[in-house]
Amino acid sequence: MKARVQWVENVKFVAESGSGHALVVDGPPEHGGRNIGPRPMEMILMGLGSCSNFDVVSILKKSRQDIFGCDVAIESERAETEPKVFTKIHLRFTVTGRNLKESVVQRAIDLSMEKYCSASIMLGRAGVEIRHSFEIVELNTN
The missing domain is CATH 3.30.300.20 (K homology (KH) domain)
Structure with missing residues (x-):
């Protein structure tokens, strides 16, 4: 298995699985995030x-x-x-x-x-x- 996580901005990342599925990972506003993805x-x-x-x-x-x-x-x-x-x-x-x-x-x-x-x-x-x-x-x- 493989995965890749790319930093986008602040505390937002895009995580991509080895099978080609992606999702946004983000933090709460108090940590610089926009709360648009799971922690x-x-x-x-x-x-x-x-x-x-x-x-x-x-x-x-x-x-x-x-x-x-x-x-x-x-x-x-x-x-x-x-x-x-x-x-x-x-x-x-x-x-x-x-x-x-x-x-x-x-x-x-x-x-x-x-x-x-x-x-x-x-x-x-x-x-x-x-x-x-x-x-x-x-x-x-x-």
């Missing part, structure tokens, strides 16, 4: 959520679960002093579908967080306390 640490959380959600959806589909949606809300705590690393992260999955088995959903999330999601494993090894929970939203069968 770098927000991107880490978004990467973690995307990585784990990708796994969970894939595992649930392979497990023949009738899944219609999977959202993950992520909350974090950071150290108060520099470097302001993440100290705790909680991922709350909301899985929507029909006749979803709680044990299968739990297993999919556990497998993602403990075996497949590189971001989760990397952050955990760096000392971040990562927790997760989930809820199932059952769709009507009518």
Whole structure:
């Protein structure tokens, strides 16, 4: 994997992935930014959520679960002093579908967080306390 980050002005950057996708990274006005893109640490959380959600959806589909949606809300705590690393992260999955088995959903999330999601494993090894929970939203069968 490769990526490139180019400084544009003040605290605005354009980040481009090796696969050719780009996005603007920016800071808040009090740090010289215009607030037109996510912060770098927000991107880490978004990467973690995307990585784990990708796994969970894939595992649930392979497990023949009738899944219609999977959202993950992520909350974090950071150290108060520099470097302001993440100290705790909680991922709350909301899985929507029909006749979803709680044990299968739990297993999919556990497998993602403990075996497949590189971001989760990397952050955990760096000392971040990562927790997760989930809820199932059952769709009507009518």
